[in-house]
Amino acid sequence: MNFDVWWLAYPVLGAFVGFFAGLLGVGGGGIMVPSLATLFIAQGFGMDKVVHMALGTSMASIVITSFSSMRAHNAHGAVRWDVVKRITPAILIGTFGATFVASHVPSEPLAIFFACFMAYVSAQMMLNIKPKPTRDLPGPVGMSLVGFGIGAISALVAIGGGSLSVPFMTWCNIKMQNAIGTSAAIGLPIALSGTVGFIVNGWGAEGMPQYTAGFIYLPAFVLVTAFSIITVPTGARLAHKLPVATLKKIFAGVLVLLCLKMLHSVFG
Template sequence: MGIEWLAAYLALGAGVGFFAGLLGVGGGGIMVPMLTTLFAAQGFPREHLVHVALGTSMAAIVITSISSLRAHHAHGAVRWDIVKGITPGVLAGTFGGTFIASRVATAPLAIFFGCFMAYVSVQMILNVKPKPSRELPGPAGLAGVGGVIGGISALVAIGGGSLSVPFMTWCNVKMQNAIGTSAAIGLPIALAGALGYLINGWGAPGLPEWTVGFVNLPALVLVSLVSTFTAPVGAGLAHRLPVATLKKIFAGLLVLLSLKMLHTVLG
């Protein structure tokens, strides 16, 4: 791997960690389109571009989610009763979702990712907050919701926050607890997703060097290494910068990155 790719992965990790800390979002929205573009430029097999980007992103989120979980737990913001109830569904949905994603061709997978990121971006720009109207469902209901959140998360390599936070606030969970609990839910999502992409990509023909399953090890190590240091920087600035405005800028960035990814895959 040349020095230019090393620098690109380190820069990506810095950006992912910074925005994750600043805005409380997962890094998949940035990582997947950027990794797809970088992998294409390095000559990775076209039929595996998005799959390797998704798998590598999921594996990287494992590391960043642990840091986020610990920080929110220290502030007493994690509802562990919700985590306990939703985790079985999250594990099953995410793991099963990787089997679906691995069998979908690169082009439709990229289109689904682009459409979902457009939905997330609109939510950010409009600052959509569902009105609290009900209580949390029972264990079976929580597991079912977890399955849906996990399945979609596997297809787009996110930690699930764009789905779990609105769901919990809709069920009258305080926003601080919804964000903290979503951070905790992100860990089983990432673990199940990374394992699923590892298994489904095992033995796939034509994978590049240093790629295990659908996880590219150099990208994983370099992105995770830097994001661990830049996430606290972003978190510190979150209390001093106009986060509402920054979220709108970030939403625009997600749209541009998704369009770039679609151009790379379809163009």
């Protein structure tokens, strides 16, 4: 295996992602996708594939972090498994199906969609927007439509779905602790289905660099995941000592800057 000096950046990115995941309870997609896209461009990978690879590699990394998060929340009894069972089938279909859409969309529109969605997430964090509980969970058809939508958008921006599923569940009168725990459990099928989809759609694609499995760049996946696991506990410990509300606003600002950097790299 030929060593690439850019691989040294992946442990740093993984440590950064893991720290903020533990500190703020957020998935790493918002950080990983723009960072990976920028690094892939620096490595000289084909411009038409960099955003797809960033989405696929980020989604694969979320499999590990979402599993750890699900176990932790389940240990505290915070997961509403009845909700998970009702929404997961549609989430699997929506996530897997959206990877086929993503694979056929050029990098530029994908980058714009990602940046716009992250701007929405950043605004949520900065303004601390929380919908008021006004109703109960919808019936089977409603849950399926919501699950399909959460899965599809999650695949297009490579997130665990928390920025969509938590507001939805709190709106439906589920306690915040349960909404967060249930969202963590929902994140695992999203990540698994999305990973399989990005592998299937990227398999045999022309112009892919070495060490890829579909749209997943394996050196980045291994190094980011390994170092994110190490720093998650540190972030979780500091969450009880630092002003998290202020840190969320700073984190939101970082997301915006990373998205702007990605857009500049892709279009510049």
